Amino acid sequence: MKKIAAYILPVALLAASCTKQPQASQQTTTTDTATTTETAPVAFDANTAFGPGKVVELQNPQSNKVIIKLMFKNGSMADPKGKEGLTYATAQMIANSGTQDMTVTQIRDKIYPWAAGYGASTDKEVTTFTFIVHRDFLNDFYPIVRGLMLQPAFAEDDFKRVKSNQQNFVDQVIRASSDEEYSKKALEDLLFRGTNYQHMVEGTSASVPNITLEDVKNHWRSLFTRNNLMIGVAGNYSADFLNKLKADMAQLSEVKPTIPLAGQPNKPNGVQVEIIQKSDALGSAIFTGTPMPVTRSADDFAALMVANSFLGEHRKSYGKLYDKIRSVRSMNYGDYSYIEWYDQGGSFQLPNPGVPRTSNYFALWIRPVQIAEGLKQQYAELKDINVGHAHFALRLAMREVDNLIKNGMTEQEFELTRKFLRSYMKLYAQTEEKQLGFMMDSRFYGREDYLKEMDQLLANLTVQQVNDAVKKYWNVQNMYVTIVTDDSEAEPLKQALLNNTPSPMSYSNLVKEGLPKEVLAEDDIIANYKLNVKDVKIVDSKDTFK
Template sequence: MSMKKIAAYILPVALLAASCAKQPQASQPTNTQATATTTTATAAPFDANQAFGPGKVVELKQPESNKVIIKLMFKNGSMVDPADKKGLTYATAQMISESGTQDMTISQIKDKIFPWAAYYGANVDKEVTTFTFAVHKDFLDQFYPIVRGLMLNPAFAEEDFKRVKSNQQNFVDQVIRASSDEEYSKKALEDLLFRGTNYQHVVEGTSATVPSITLEDVKSHWRNYFTENNVLIGIAGNYSAEFLNKLKADVAQLSDAKPNIPKPGEPNKPNGIQVEIIKKSDALGSAIFTGTPMPVTRSADDFAALMVANSYLGEHRKSYGKLYDKIRTTRSMNYGDYSYIEWYDQGGSYQLPNPGVPRASNYFALWIRPVQIAEGLKKQYAELQGIDVGHAHFALRLAVREVDNLIKNGMTQEEFELTRKFLRSYMKLYIQTTEKQLGFLMDSRFYGRQDYIEEMDRLLANLTVEDVNNAVKKYWQTENMFITIVTDDSEAEPLKQALLNNTPSPMSYSNLVKEGLPQEVLAEDDVVANYKLNVKDVKIVESKDTFK
């Protein structure tokens, strides 16, 4: 990786991060508050359930702000869905946010809040469901009855249920397979990695189970899994103590049921490299996502060391990382290649990570954005008529080899210093808005921390390059991985055979591109083409048979 490329990022990122750091911080803690100024950083085992329940509140007071943000995070998520009604938590959350109240229809609510520029919505992940409400402080008193009505007296109207369920069914039947092969490969990887557990299915459910969800199921799920006993209140901005007391009193009127929250599903342990190739008609490339279990989350201090290694390989949609440099910049194979040490929500849409998706089960992953298939290359270049497989095999080998090299050789002191400096500035950009600040504080509580951003910054400040290299050796490996590849049906079988047989995969350049490459790149290509992957199993799956 070019140190100049990393250094070029540091100054602008640091300047923007410094401006974000000047925003008001959380107030001093009480028995029901979290704060952004705590000095505790813990690596002890955590119980996420302890963050939720009666009287649990995260405050972020900003007296100079002109807005108020309310978040209600429930400890449930898709993992509490019944086996025969996967998608029920998602349907319930959508009905609360998309079906109005007993007093107002959803259309009336939208008309009423439009002049206030207020908004609200729901987000469901594997372990939590979060409702977010935001309004200018001048309209808080008018907006709050709607918030209260949605949470305590949702309409659950039949006509709204039909609309919500129809959209949900369309997503699991069509959208997830057709809209983005990149997102498709990510969701398919989780299906494989967590197969047989309550983490396996996408939060929207499956084609087979969504039809069985009824409106009565939704009402029952709301009573039993959206209760005062599994909620964490978050509030930020310019609000009064009286308003907070009112909010707490109203949330206490939620159902008093004590939900039976199951243990989160743990990732399966791959035996060698296990690959599922999903073939579909008219795919323009091969979208690749890899994953291997990793027993470390934000709750552990070692996470800070892995953050540095992860950033070195390649932050999400950043062009300085090792993977991006080798695969995209040098060889022009695709749009980008990145590394992950936790789930990255809506990565196709967001440059920075979103809060609201905390998870106890974790894995290390690589995202190789779509590379060209043989059929496409042959149409473009006469000199490539003899190839059977496109760039997927070579790109996968190159990416895994970079991880392998990092495990074996570690980072240099210079690489470590520059990457850490970038990362300490970059993390502050996560909390540019009041809503993001509050969201990350609430996520912190899930992991048994007070302020993840501040605590990780302190841990980063005290890291050494030896700490990073030791953590990489301890937690990462390349011999046992799950890999999903979404590709064209013309590519599936040749790619399967190439992977199973560890066939050499020379990089397929056009003559013009190859002539302009340095000799050291071509020499590295020869090594990569014969790099052995520990592939033990490759299956081809029809696209129509996924997420069933």
């Protein structure tokens, strides 16, 4: 179950296909009810971006469509205690329960010929509704937008369906569909344990049953109001349409919601590991992370972007981690570095807008590596091993970060990485929908245009600034690690980590014979690299996300 319901697929299709790329005539403005002049970047305060009349515009008279984004500052951190998942449930009900005049089925049938679409996405600090339609059908489509936002049906049958899907996700899907996503969500649970950032946006197994339809209605009135709203509009629209949109959204609840402060990540004491054991896991999926106080609001973020790209962009094959773990040693499908939350990484190769956060962390993703049981079944020469590749892979990845912290990037490495990054970032906003999303995220962070501003910062950056930022903000001595693995691997891996047992790489004879001597020599160093492991716990899969 994804955050946007399956029938919303036309949004993605429209964003990828029928958009003409913005031309030179495109204009970007930030307006409020009193002025239409551009707003200068402000200090990092997300509250200044939200409120009555706060609008981000991305006009393009040559576009063939109109995109509307309505971003509310609430997110899962605004969920009441004991009803975690309520913000998500409310957003899904708005998007999936029709209006007072039309059922959701009638809406789907009506908008299908227009190739229009809409959906809701909830993250930790914001909830965003996205509507996309060809400009020729805007007048027909807009009453649906208005009805969904101002007069949602909140039908009992729809609520039962939405809640059932939500319960199934927190009970089953997250544990069974992808161990990679599982380890990622488990890392956040560990990093933010005890805070309003801990639970998944969908909630927990115990909290979802507590959510009632009346809760949803009250949450809509209290947390989806005109006072915590940022309006975004892009494409080919008129001033009259924008005025109508602003006037209609001003009819949302007049409540001034009290939004809690974002939970801050816990500080690990040494390397703290949670191993999640489950039956029939085919490998060990690993995610590591440590608190990092830098977000897009800070200029230092540009320096960390270069270091992050050097280690390995999401699903890119040139990074140090990918090269050493996958390309050289064929241990898994890929290994990457992150300096902010990467939404739906299993589905998207480029970062998605709509997930801005004030609490941040540095993380490494080691895609599943083989467990001992599987290796022994494949290769007779490995029949005596007790632990698969997880210990070695973790050591290798953390050693690469350690080397970067201690030695820094060379001038040549810096220049190559920066050149790539400045080109690569231009791919983030290939459609008007993505451009608008990143512009709205920029306002959340107190910036005018994050992508342009980061490009300028990158242009003026030096290798020394990158190396200084890495030393200042990253470390491998204090990190959280989550490993989702088979129950046969859990205890041996725990003991190996606790005792810092040497972890020689387990190659088949055929693979080992083909490796260069320098790789095997480095393997010996990695196998004995000391991790600052202070604590290792084994958690049964059924006991997670409770």
